[in-house]
Amino acid sequence: MSSSRLRKLGLLCALTLSAVATQTAHAGKTVDAIKQRGSIQCGVSTGVAGFSLPDSQGNWSGFDVDLCRGIAAALLGDANKVNFVPLNSQQRFSAIQSGEVDVLARNTTWTLNRDASLGLSFTGVTYYDGQGFLVPKKLKVTSARQLKNAEVCVQSGTTNEKNLADYFRSQNVKIKPVVFEGFEASFKAFFSGRCQAYTTDISGLAGVRNKEAKNPDDYVILPEVISKEPLGPAVRRGDDEWFAIVRWVAFALIEAEEYGITRANVDAIKAENKDPAIGRLLGSTEDTGKLLGLDRDWAYRAIKSVGNYGEIFARNVGPESVLKLPRGLNNLWNKGGILYAPPVR
């Protein structure tokens, strides 16, 4: 090997070394990075009706999308300063670990394993879901326990796959999973007749039935709910400031519903309000924002731009949407549900 070639090789090695070495440096604080960038990187699904779905113009809408918009309104003052990054279920955790996204709002179930070992923290539950089954009516199945030897279409890389195995093992019923990588492929195979049942979160089942089935009435959702699926946003571990902002924006939106503050009346309430609790939330009497590193109007702006929790629910998955899901567990604690936000004070 000639000396000039050796020198070139040495240079190459040095370059590679320095490229790898810089990776060891820690990322700056998330909030500083967001402010400098001027937008939030929000990791969403590649398309789940009601939660995050782009329209033909590329505008995202959905439950998770609105949450990110609310956070952007609170932190940056503009609900549109969000860059949505579609992630499949395999990419999602790597994307948050590596810093590609600031917050993962991607109908992701909060579990111990994910919370404790993946370098991320769930900030709370924004949607209580559960896993169920969709079957064609003509099979005359009324319970999941009757699915003996049936083939069940399921998407890979979800908690659903594991729940499916757990549930049927506990019931001592043998089934055969047909596992697809994509959400699309999994329900397409089901509707083509490849599987006798389809399983995912019940919110997803309703969406798939109403949007994708040729005739939605030909399919029924079985009564069994086989798992708890608390969905919520997650952030990278170790940045408490950012964690608190994501967590408290969600709480503020729930609290706004409790006080009856909506997108339409928030200005009027802010102007005329006498209730000190509302004054604290909207920043008209007390400045709660400074404790979070935000200004005093943070919650006001979030509510003004995306509405309270109930409005977000109704618009994306509730009566005003195609999914028409009932509030169920996702109602306020004083209205029969289990949504209970700690007080903003």
Next chain:
Amino acid sequence: MRQTLFRWLPQIALVILLALLLGWMGHNVLENMRGRGIHAGFDFLRDPAGFEIGEGLLDYDASQPLWRAFLTGTLNTLRVGLPAIVAATLLGALIGLGRLAEHPVPRKLCGALVETLRNIPLLLQLLMCYFALTSLLPEASEAIAPLPGFLLSKGGLFLPALDCTQTCMLDLPAAEGFGISGGWSLSPEFLAVLIALSLYSAVFIAEIVRGGIQSVSRGQIDAARALGLRPLQVLRVVIAPLALRAIVPPLGNQYLNLIKNSSLAVAVGYPELVSVANTSLNQTGRAFECIVIVMAVYLSLSLLTALLMNRYNTRVALRGTR
């Protein structure tokens, strides 16, 4: 002696440097992951997998450790890869010979087949195959029987199997409950992958076979004929040995491609290695480790294939020129 040392010294230094570099990068990755609160290491392979795998050669269920799931996936890759290699070789040889036929009908037909199949991405062919199988075929309860004892439906192809648990008897598939039970079943996912992989690789192999045969010089064939050999004899004793030398090395490449292409099976839900690894990755969150395992398995399979093909190549190669 000194000269040899000087020749080897830079090489050895380079290897050491590369090893150090790789080690340092690996160390950095682990260190960074630990710093961000991400668990690292391969200990998770001993945990119970927790998910079922639809089909496989092993007796596997969700309570078994993850490494068994990876093994099941690897075997599923081979289960579709090896028959596809055999089918692609046979089909490829046939199509290749067809392209050299003197009669224009088989020649043009094989030519059209080659040009169509090799110019459409494999993933699309795979999806087409799968949708054809699952959309056009009837439900399991109305399965069609192409041959007595064979049942074909959306649930796949069911063949009669020999059941020798007590006394040997033929186990015939029959409709039962939601599906078909008994017999030997091949899922539509498996069939789609097998068909698509075989056809796609076959047309490339056909071109290699054609090129190999055409590389045999005209003079050799004329000489063989002049000696009075019959056409089949010419093919067997003159063309084949000479053509094989040109065919075998690129054929090995096609086999390697075929095995790696089988990873596309994940798109139609066939539980091969990548599919199992993706699921494990999601259940455990160990992205780095799962991808390392997949790479290691593919590398081993490919190296093994390359080794076998090289062995075969030295057997057919021209002696004395190396």
